[in-house]
Amino acid sequence: MIKTGLIGIGFMGRGHLDNYIRLESEGFPVKLVAVCDIDPNKFENKFLPGNIDVGNQKYDFSKYRLYTDIEEMLNKEELDYVDICLPTYLHAEATIKALNRGLNVLCEKPMALNSRECSEMIEAAKRNNRKLMIAHCLRFWPAYEYLKECVETKRFGEFLGGYFYRGGSPPRWSYKNWLLTREKSGGCMLDQHVHDVDTINWLFGKPRAVSTIARNVIPGSGYDLLSTNYIYPNGKVINAQDDWTLQGDYGFEMLFRANFEGGNLVFQNNILKVNPNDAKGFIPELSKDIGYYREIKYFVDCLSSNKPVTVAPPESSKETIEIVEAEVRSADKDGEITPVL
């Protein structure tokens, strides 16, 4: 049995908690034994709603040993890994602390605030010979896995171009409003858009350069409405857009359109449609499980069978941050074509 401690029980922490409850009920060999959050109100089920439907509203926290201090949890518990769902500005510090205690770490995206912190996290994992995975859930999301498979197998020929989008209402639920504070979250550019950046990096590797037009709408929150073109040597036409300033009843949306020589894929309203050039379009049979469930299962599986983390290795997550850094530099210069370092 793999034993874990969950750190941060805010919006995403609850998403993970739901999946630990489900995995345990399914007899999967992972057991959540401890939960840590600096805000004890969370243990009384006092939460603010997020912009997507993750996490139940009420939990029985008496099943877990509860902590308000990370250090204390690490001192008292014997864990195989920690699952870090803390604000981004704490990812590097908490990850390195846990790795130095000999624990493995599953840490939420984005990996960290900048690529320097990412390097320190990778070095700590190597030094301690422990596994580190950043929970880039789209790498485990069935529709995105299907896209990845089409790119790799060339089922519909070469990939020609595509569009990736995410958008939603401003994230107003976070601890001390860290999400809408640029220095703590990196804004929409690093927090929400990073999902599509990571998908593009996963599918095609690092682009040579990027050109980003972006603006700030919510004061102090950094770039929160943006559009990026990704420049690859072979002329693929790829654009991603993000906007977390959509108000009213907008809610949240993620989609993509991918065009191949022999057909196209469209993911919208949570449905993937495949349109081959020379046959009737169809909706493929995909797993109904979402990425949050599948990523935890995968990481636990890597630990229990001592397999390397190949789907979302930390080196690749660091590259994703390097791409975002280039996007910020480009946006600062009104979309100047900017090399990815």
Ligand SMILES: NC(=O)c1ccc[n+]([C@@H]2O[C@H](COP(=O)([O-])OP(=O)(O)OC[C@H]3O[C@@H](n4cnc5c(N)ncnc54)[C@H](O)[C@@H]3O)[C@@H](O)[C@H]2O)c1
């Ligand atoms: N994969 C996804 O789709 C997805 C979606 C949302 C958020 N996230 C990521 O999850 C992480 C958390 O985001 P969130 O929206 O849950 O934020 P949040 O503010 O709702 O939750 C953060 C939690 O951490 C706790 N916390 C803060 N400082 C702490 C400390 N020093 N020690 C212990 N607990 C502390 C807070 O009390 C809060 O409960 C971020 O990295 C975010 O980017 C991922």
